[in-house]
Amino acid sequence: MQKLLTTLAATALATSLAFAFPAHAAGGKQSALFTVPEAPLRAHLAFLSSDLLEGRGTGQRGGDLTVSYLENQALAVGLKPAAGNSFRQAVHIAGVKSLPQDSSLRLEANGAPLSASFGKDWVWAPGDAQASHRIDAPLVFVGYGITASEEGWNDFKGLDVKGKVLVMLVNDPQPTAEEPNRFGGKSLTYYGRWTYKFEEAARLGAAGVLLIHTTPSASYGWSVIQNSWDGVERFQLAQGDLGTPLQGWMTEDTARSLFKAGGQDLDALRAQAERKDFQPVALNAKVGGDMKAAVRKVDQFNVAGIVPGTDPQLKQEVVIYSAHWDHLGMQGTGADTIFNGAVDNASGSAALLAMAQEAVRRPAKRSQMFLWVAAEEQGLLGSAAYATTPLWPLDKTAANLNLDSLNFAGVTRDINTQGSERTELGKLAEATAKAMKMRIADARPDLAGGYFRSDHFSFAKVGVPAFSITRGSDYLGDQAAAKAKNDAYSKRYHQVSDEYDPSWDLGGMTQQAAFTLNLGQAVANAPKMPQWKAGDAFGKARVAK
Numbered sequence: 263m264q265k266l267l268t269t270l271a272a273t274a275l276a277t278s279l280a281f282a283f284p285a286h287a288a289g290g291k292q293s294a295l296f297t298v299p300e301a302p303l304r305a306h307l308a309f310l311s312s313d314l315l316e317g318r319g320t321g322q323r324g325g326d327l328t329v330s331y332l333e334n335q336a337l338a339v340g341l342k343p344a345a346g347n348s349f350r351q352a353v354h355i356a357g358v359k360s361l362p363q364d365s366s367l368r369l370e371a372n373g374a375p376l377s378a379s380f381g382k383d384w385v386w387a388p389g390d391a392q393a394s395h396r397i398d399a400p401l402v403f404v405g406y407g408i409t410a411s412e413e414g415w416n417d418f419k420g421l422d423v424k425g426k427v428l429v430m431l432v433n434d435p436q437p438t439a440e441e442p443n444r445f446g447g448k449s450l451t452y453y454g455r456w457t458y459k460f461e462e463a464a465r466l467g468a469a470g471v472l473l474i475h476t477t478p479s480a481s482y483g484w485s486v487i488q489n490s491w492d493g494v495e496r497f498q499l500a501q502g503d504l505g506t507p508l509q510g511w512m513t514e515d516t517a518r519s520l521f522k523a524g525g526q527d528l529d530a531l532r533a534q535a536e537r538k539d540f541q542p543v544a545l546n547a548k549v550g551g552d553m554k555a556a557v558r559k560v561d562q563f564n565v566a567g568i569v570p571g572t573d574p575q576l577k578q579e580v581v582i583y584s585a586h587w588d589h590l591g592m593q594g595t596g597a598d599t600i601f602n603g604a605v606d607n608a609s610g611s612a613a614l615l616a617m618a619q620e621a622v623r624r625p626a627k628r629s630q631m632f633l634w635v636a637a638e639e640q641g642l643l644g645s646a647a648y649a650t651t652p653l654w655p656l657d658k659t660a661a662n663l664n665l666d667s668l669n670f671a672g673v674t675r676d677i678n679t680q681g682s683e684r685t686e687l688g689k690l691a692e693a694t695a696k697a698m699k700m701r702i703a704d705a706r707p708d709l710a711g712g713y714f715r716s717d718h719f720s721f722a723k724v725g726v727p728a729f730s731i732t733r734g735s736d737y738l739g740d741q742a743a744a745k746a747k748n749d750a751y752s753k754r755y756h757q758v759s760d761e762y763d764p765s766w767d768l769g770g771m772t773q774q775a776a777f778t779l780n781l782g783q784a785v786a787n788a789p790k791m792p793q794w795k796a797g798d799a800f801g802k803a804r805v806a807k
Contacts, residue, residue: 319591341567389505470508585610586638725804
């Protein structure tokens with residue numbers, strides 16, 4: 263896993279850095295580093311997060327206005343359309359809102375109904391964008407619901423899951439003294455993400471999935487589940503690989519009652535699920551009744567523009583910079599119903615426009631794509647749609663560098679590139695930081711699985727070296743004040759209070775944007791495309807193509 267770069271790759275790295283950060287011919291001073299001016303970034307940020315765009319909601323008027331703004335600004339800065347003559351790539355999605363008042367769906371154990379209220383005790387919705395389902399399916403506990411050959415792990419053991427609803431634990435098996443690094447050790451792997459569990463159940467043909475929620479395993483409380491499922495329109499892709507007919511969660515207390523009524527002990531089965539020899543357990547329980555949902559189909563759009571490369575051969579390859587344009591739109595009935603999403607992610611969208619303005623002035627050998635993706639807040643839908651039907655061949659896509667929620671607290675000495683170490687991009691990132699008199703932030707265990715929760719992950723899944731560039735924490739100047747400012751954002755995250763403040767010092771944002779552009783230029787000028795480290799699971803997807 264941690265092999266050194268080959269001689270060829272090392273030579274490519276040195277050549278690309280020499281091209282991207284050359285010494286000035288006369289004085290030996292380093293020049294050619296990109297800077298990103300504050301004025302355009304601030305202007306775009308202020309507009310994208312204004313009330314005029316109504317929170318840039320998926321399936322809402324504000325989202326349509328945002329797409330129009332982005333494509334016109336992309337044209338203004340000199341980008342070329344990436345989708346033929348258009349900057350738009352359609353993303354076909356379905357809006358789904360569960361209708362518990364019109365449904366009769368219930369849990370039963372040992373032949374008797376279990377008292378469970380929608381929202382308070384469990385939530386559910388169709389995963390296949392169908393408005394109506396009649397369900398009568400037995401429940402089977404399948405531990406963590408993981409199939410991982412590299413770990414020698416299979417929670418299904420040949421179980422035929424067709425017609426069954428699978429009950430799963432969230433997260434992944436914990437490390438042991440004998441196997442301290444299994445499933446990433448302390449870090450969460452993708453096998454632990456709820457998205458993987460829904461996907462695996464669909465791949466196997468199950469009738470549905472119910473995840474058991476605990477705050478430690480999910481890294482957030484039950485209220486987050488309620489706010490995302492109860493009375494809220496959720497979105498999913500309307501084409502391609504759809505989910506199981508039933509998807510949902512239940513509280514730990516509900517699961518405990520269900521297991522007990524079905525003749526099982528949740529804690530005992532949870533302990534068994536930590537072992538490789540775990541066997542699926544049929545519960546004396548089922549899900550039955552009619553499930554109703556309001557479903558609508560709507561097209562949203564990714565926006566993509568190109569800076570053509572200058573090299574006759576290498577211009578056939580591309581480096582992609584991405585950021586999601588959407589936020590939560592207009593919701594609720596309070597005095598303020600607009601979720602402006604200034605930091606998340608008007609900041610990243612604004613940065614891409616400011617970066618594109620600079621990239622157009624000084625193209626690289628490879629082409630560069632600036633990609634604003636839709637519906638990230640709904641489960642990375644826009645980037646997933648792009649990865650399924652790319653505007654540029656994936657085998658000629660050198661890298662994806664993603665920006666999400668930029669640094670508004672101040673300039674730092676470090677920059678976070680978690681995930682870059684999985685590829686040769688890690689060394690390029692270190693060299694780029696050094697050229698900008700910065701350093702890469704110290705690595706930390708990825709306890710919440712952050713690598714799997716931003717748009718770059720859609721690219722990694724299909725084999726493109728990808729990661730997000732996120733804020734550092736070693737602030738210049740008044741560290742205490744900057745950290746307090748950054749920490750206070752946690753209370754504004756996904757709230758109506760995530761609004762633009764004209765007094766913000768955007769030095770941290772322009773620094774983060776410039777680092778991303780300089781790193782992308784180094785990739786775009788390298789003789790060879792970067793590779794995954796030997797043995798990396800995502801690297802196998804590229805090799806398989």
